[in-house]
Amino acid sequence: MGLIPSAGRSDVPFLTMIGKMFDVPRRLPAGMAALLALAVVIVFSAMTGSTMQPLPASAPGGEFSAGRALVHLKEFAAEPRPVGSRASHRARDYLAGQLRAAGLQVEIQRSVGARSAAGLATFGQVDNIVGRLPGTDPTGTVLIAAHYDSAAMGPGASDDGAAVAAMIETIRALRAGAGLRNDIVLLMSDGEEDGVLGAEAFVRQHPLGRKGGVLLNWEARGVSGPSLMFETSRNNARLVETFVNAVPAPRGDSSMVELYRLLPNNTDFTPLTKAGFTGMNFAYIERSSLYHTAGDSIANLNHGSLQHHGTNMLALARSLGDADLQTLSSEHDVTYFRALGGMITYSGLFVWPLAGLAVLAVAGLALLARVRRLLSLPRLLWAVVSAVVPLVVSVVLAQGLWELLVAWRPAYDLMGGLVHSPLPFQAAIAVLSALAVLGWYLTLRRRLGPAALSVGALAWLAGLGVLCARVAPGASFLFALPALLCALGWLAAVLLPVLAWVRLAVAMLGPVMAATLLPSLAGNVFDGMGLALGGVGALVLALFGLSVLPIVEVFLPEAGVAPSRAAVRAVPLAAVVLSAGLVGAGLWVDTFDAGRPQRTHLAYVMNADTRTAHWVSADADPARWTRRYVSGHDAAALPEGYARGTLRTGPAPVIAAGGPRVAVLAHTGDTLELHVTAGKGARSVMLRLDRPVTQVTAAAGRFGSVSVPVTGTRVGTWPAEIRFRGIPSRGVRLTVRMPEAERVRLTAIGETDGLSAVPGFVPRPSGLVAATREDGDLIAVTRGYTLTGGSPAP
Numbered sequence: 001m002g003l004i005p006s007a008g009r010s011d012v013p014f015l016t017m018i019g020k021m022f023d024v025p026r027r028l029p030a031g032m033a034a035l036l037a038l039a040v041v042i043v044f045s046a047m048t049g050s051t052m053q054p055l056p057a058s059a060p061g062g063e064f065s066a067g068r069a070l071v072h073l074k075e076f077a078a079e080p081r082p083v084g085s086r087a088s089h090r091a092r093d094y095l096a097g098q099l100r101a102a103g104l105q106v107e108i109q110r111s112v113g114a115r116s117a118a119g120l121a122t123f124g125q126v127d128n129i130v131g132r133l134p135g136t137d138p139t140g141t142v143l144i145a146a147h148y149d150s151a152a153m154g155p156g157a158s159d160d161g162a163a164v165a166a167m168i169e170t171i172r173a174l175r176a177g178a179g180l181r182n183d184i185v186l187l188m189s190d191g192e193e194d195g196v197l198g199a200e201a202f203v204r205q206h207p208l209g210r211k212g213g214v215l216l217n218w219e220a221r222g223v224s225g226p227s228l229m230f231e232t233s234r235n236n237a238r239l240v241e242t243f244v245n246a247v248p249a250p251r252g253d254s255s256m257v258e259l260y261r262l263l264p265n266n267t268d269f270t271p272l273t274k275a276g277f278t279g280m281n282f283a284y285i286e287r288s289s290l291y292h293t294a295g296d297s298i299a300n301l302n303h304g305s306l307q308h309h310g311t312n313m314l315a316l317a318r319s320l321g322d323a324d325l326q327t328l329s330s331e332h333d334v335t336y337f338r339a340l341g342g343m344i345t346y347s348g349l350f351v352w353p354l355a356g357l358a359v360l361a362v363a364g365l366a367l368l369a370r371v372r373r374l375l376s377l378p379r380l381l382w383a384v385v386s387a388v389v390p391l392v393v394s395v396v397l398a399q400g401l402w403e404l405l406v407a408w409r410p411a412y413d414l415m416g417g418l419v420h421s422p423l424p425f426q427a428a429i430a431v432l433s434a435l436a437v438l439g440w441y442l443t444l445r446r447r448l449g450p451a452a453l454s455v456g457a458l459a460w461l462a463g464l465g466v467l468c469a470r471v472a473p474g475a476s477f478l479f480a481l482p483a484l485l486c487a488l489g490w491l492a493a494v495l496l497p498v499l500a501w502v503r504l505a506v507a508m509l510g511p512v513m514a515a516t517l518l519p520s521l522a523g524n525v526f527d528g529m530g531l532a533l534g535g536v537g538a539l540v541l542a543l544f545g546l547s548v549l550p551i552v553e554v555f556l557p558e559a560g561v562a563p564s565r566a567a568v569r570a571v572p573l574a575a576v577v578l579s580a581g582l583v584g585a586g587l588w589v590d591t592f593d594a595g596r597p598q599r600t601h602l603a604y605v606m607n608a609d610t611r612t613a614h615w616v617s618a619d620a621d622p623a624r625w626t627r628r629y630v631s632g633h634d635a636a637a638l639p640e641g642y643a644r645g646t647l648r649t650g651p652a653p654v655i656a657a658g659g660p661r662v663a664v665l666a667h668t669g670d671t672l673e674l675h676v677t678a679g680k681g682a683r684s685v686m687l688r689l690d691r692p693v694t695q696v697t698a699a700a701g702r703f704g705s706v707s708v709p710v711t712g713t714r715v716g717t718w719p720a721e722i723r724f725r726g727i728p729s730r731g732v733r734l735t736v737r738m739p740e741a742e743r744v745r746l747t748a749i750g751e752t753d754g755l756s757a758v759p760g761f762v763p764r765p766s767g768l769v770a771a772t773r774e775d776g777d778l779i780a781v782t783r784g785y786t787l788t789g790g791s792p793a794p
Contacts, residue, residue: 030504031554037508038548041340041515048341049520051226051284051304052249052311061176064310066303069162069169072098073298073306077161082152083124083191083198084683084726085753091148095164095188096129102171104131104186111205112700113190113197118712121696123732124197124725125703126190130208133171133184140325141183141213142317143277144170145199145268147192151292152753153770153777157301158284159291163218164188166310173314180321185213189268194725199268203275205704214239214320214328215279217269218309221528223295224302225286227309228252228524231260231269233278237330237347243280244336244343246319247312252282253337254474255521262472278328282312285527289418294769295597335477339516351476355469358462358480361487366455368491374451383448383456386440391460391542393436398429398538401583402531409587410621411598414771417532420596424586426526426537428579433538435575437545441552442571450553457546458483464543478517482547486510490550511548518544594766600626601771604652604758605780607639608659613652614638618645618773625768639782641688641747644717644775653759659781660685660750665733667787670740676724677731679781682750685727687734689720690745695737700728707735718747744787752779 150156465480
């Protein structure tokens with residue numbers, strides 16, 4: 001600490017400047033009022049972001065009714081319907097029938113969709129449902145899209161059944177009114193869960209996919225919460241204007257748009273917008289612990305979320321259906337967000353000016369503090385540099401908490417941080433973030449002074465506003481606006497000759513803006529990313545703490561007075577005790593039961609060459625039910641090229657299954673031509689090769705062919721993998737390009753959904769569901785081949 005310049009006795013209390021916002025003789029009541037105001041703002045922001053009240057089936061015909069949509073949802077979303085499954089075919093027939101009954105022109109687009117990733121080529125036979133409602137004088141097409149397939153582990157009532165049911169109810173309501181100007185096209189895509197396969201086939205092969213238009217895509221990453229507009233195409237100014245004006249309860253903000261653009265995640269929105277559509281993407285994300293599990297059921301669906309989805313869908317369909325779509329183009333994005341119950345938007349052209357003004361305002365505040373001898377430049381620089389400490393510490397504490405939770409309860413690891421009752425754990429992270437900020441502030445307060453620390457904290461917010469203006473303009477408001485209003489408010493509170501309560505109100509503008517924006521952002525981060533990335537939410541909460549430091553000053557003695565040892569120890573001790581209590585409460589309430597199930601991974605793997613079979617689980621600490629099947633770690637007994645990651649194994653009975661077959665049609669130089677079948681009853685086939693591949697072409701007879709390039713290699717298994725979901729019974733033809741090799745090892749895996757066909761299998765008890773790992777709850781029958789330029793040798 002000797003290198004840090006001391007504040008000294010000449011540093012008057014910070015309340016003489018920024019603290020003038022309070023009536024000094026009554027500063028404690030004023031401070032309590034300020035904290036209460038922030039709490040009210042945070043709670044109000046959370047309440048105004050809630051879901052809508054669902055309307056019953058008896059609602060007026062021109063309105064969207066969740067009750068009516070649920071009738072359809074129950075018809076097709078009661079069971080898992082992965083691409084190529086019988087349940088998927090039943091859902092396809094029901095949905096197409098409903099659209100035809102509504103008077104739409106309906107087509108089933110049968111094709112092969114494709115997608116590639118590092119070392120992976122994925123194909124699938126998809127059946128897209130395309131319904132068209134012609135407009136009276138069209139200026140373009142409004143495409144409403146959602147996928148009707150589900151993950152194999154659950155019925156997908158929310159992901160994405162709710163949106164599909166909403167489409168049927170929306171069309172009914174539209175047909176009840178006057179005809180719309182523009183064409184309305186409904187795309188109920190197939191194969192989204194396996195890599196947006198249906199949407200890829202739609203834009204590649206269907207005339208309407210190549211035509212372009214305005215896209216409204218609908219998704220879900222949980223079973224509850226408001227319908228958020230979380231992604232847009234570029235240059236979204238007129239789209240956002242339409243959204244804000246047309247929708248009765250708009251939710252979402254432009255920071256979500258920027259975040260999603262930076263993430264590798266994909267929905268159908270991605271290939272559709274790459275093909276030329278402009279549009280908006282919507283989802284609800286709360287109770288995400290049930291995402292992609294059996295818990296994504298109609299019983300767990302929040303009907304208010306369905307209502308919000310549908311109300312937005314209907315409002316936008318009407319607005320865009322009657323708009324001149326040629327006027328929706330724009331040359332810039334807009335910033336949009338909710339504040340105190342209303343939606344605020346401004347042009348992206350103002351992002352840099354506002355970020356710059358925030359920097360100037362903070363600099364002005366620093367200058368005034370320097371003129372009044374409340375800080376020096378060296379102390380301010382030390383404050384700015386040292387402010388990274390609470391930010392880093394808050395992240396480390398949050399991530400450390402997650403590691404402790406996983407160590408205490410290993411079942412959390414399979415949930416990816418998406419626990420069932422996260423609120424106590426989130427509160428513990430908030431307390432730890434507050435501890436990091438207060439610990440930094442109290443440690444350096446006497447040496448650097450409150451003025452330097454508070455202005456240095458604002459410098460971080462202003463700096464992040466500038467950084468985001470450069471790399472993520474739609475998120476700049478989160479930091480630039482609190483920094484700007486804090487600095488201007490505190491300057492006004494000091495300089496304006498007004499009553500004390502007016503100074504208080506003016507000085508609270510910045511903290512109130514921070515309380516409006518940052519805790520809500522932290523909540524969305526926790527909902528979307530879970531506790532496994534809890535450090536991101538902790539970072540946001542720490543930034544919020546930095547923005548309200550002057551309020552903390554009200555409760556402290558003058559900066560020159562050394563606090564007692566008891567007081568110094570009380571703050572961290574209280575935080576640790578409170579955090580431990582919250583974690584304990586979280587572990588107490590977040591127990592596994594039928595409504596909040598534990599995940600477990602289990603698969604059956606049979607080597608058709610050796611006629612040996614094993615149960616396989618990737619669980620680090622298997623549940624009692626899982627332990628009846630797996631007891632050791634003998635992955636060497638598994639078929640060559642099968643194992644991915646650390647697995648537990650156990651002996652299993654051999655079943656009567658032919659398994660996949662691979663026939664070499666040609667093997668010349670760097671090209672392999674194969675004919676692959678999955679085996680009787682198998683829905684999918686997977687090939688793993690011990691050599692990297694560069695390109696794969698899949699042909700499925702009358703369903704067409706498609707080729708994708710492949711770069712990189714797979715991690716944790718052989719370097720190349722080829723998947724075909726919903727494989728035809730006659731098989732597919734694959735043309736594989738790879739570097740020349742005299743010898744190639746290949747393992748073919750035929751996959752059948754479910755484990756009930758295995759003798760002795762006992763279904764999971766209540767309170768257990770299949771994990772989201774894609775190779776779980778499958779009967780996998782394998783065959784190995786050595787390809788040497790002629791016929792394959794087993």
